[in-house]
Amino acid sequence: MDRTTSDALPLRGRVALVTGVSRRTGIGFAIARRLAAAGASIFAHHHVPHDVNTPVGPDPGGVDAVLDELRAALANPAATVVDAGLDLAEAGAPQRLFAHAVGAFGHVDILVCNHASSGADAGLGGLDAAMLDAHWAINTRSSLLLAQEFAQAHDGRPGGRIVLMTSGQNLGPMPGEIAYAASKGALAAVTLTLADELADRGITVNCVNPGPVDTGWATPELLAAVADRVPAGRWGEPDDPARLIAWLVSDDGRWITGQVLNTEGGFRRWDSLRGGGGDPGAEHGDPPTT
Secondary structure, three states: OOOOOOOOOOOOOOEEEEOOOOOOOOHHHHHHHHHHHOOOEEEEEEOHHHHHOOOOOOOOOHHHHHHHHHHHHOOOOOOOEEEEEOOOOOOOHHHHHHHHHHHHHOOOOEEEEOOOOOOOOOOHHHOOHHHHHHHHHHHHHHHHHHHHHHHHHOOOOOOEEEEEEOOOOOOOOOOOOHHHHHHHHHHHHHHHHHHHHHHHHOEEEEEEEOOOEOOOOOOHHHHHHHHOOOOOOOOEOOHHHHHHHHHHOOHHHOOOOOOEEEOOOOOOOOOOOOOOOOOHHHOOOOOOOO
């Protein structure tokens, strides 16, 4: 078999469940669009009530506009887009979401846990149990339970892929965001263990840190300060991490597992940028969605 040629639609016939797909300026949308363009069918998760309470707000066109653009990106005539709105912090929500996806398509080949929640956080002196529990429930617990559902349902089909999302907590501090840093850092820490457990079943598990990505949340001052620290002179765009993830979940990425990959454009951390929500390289920049 010639492995040097590439299928124009490398994800043809595969199904991808992507969480946190609620705004066209977000990373989740960029990931889903990339996978759709590679031939996959998309099950898009969103939780618009959360977006309403963020500084950026929900997509101006609503979820319908998001889904319409995803459908327009489908490159495989046999592929489709299905969606579900769900608060992944609720008990049993990850299991229900995965069941929805399997019910719609019969199987899931790719799981990308892009959803996240930040805010209502503090430094060490201001932490309380509610802050820690809320971040854990959304960022960590739901991602691990979705991975569990994926592993239990996977039937041995080729192309089993899990991608978790972290925010570079091992690369720089996040002042004032201990609950977020702990919950996201846990995903990076557990990646190798999950990869080892699932390797014999042909499932790869990797974790991606998108670095500072401009999805509309940052102030002009923070945008300028971070751009000065990136060799290209700009923040990342949502499609920057999406391209990496699209490659990881394709057959070309089948030999990569157990890795935490940083896609940051050479972002230079020589001190913390305080007053802008912590170290911007540790925040993937997608206003959090559950």
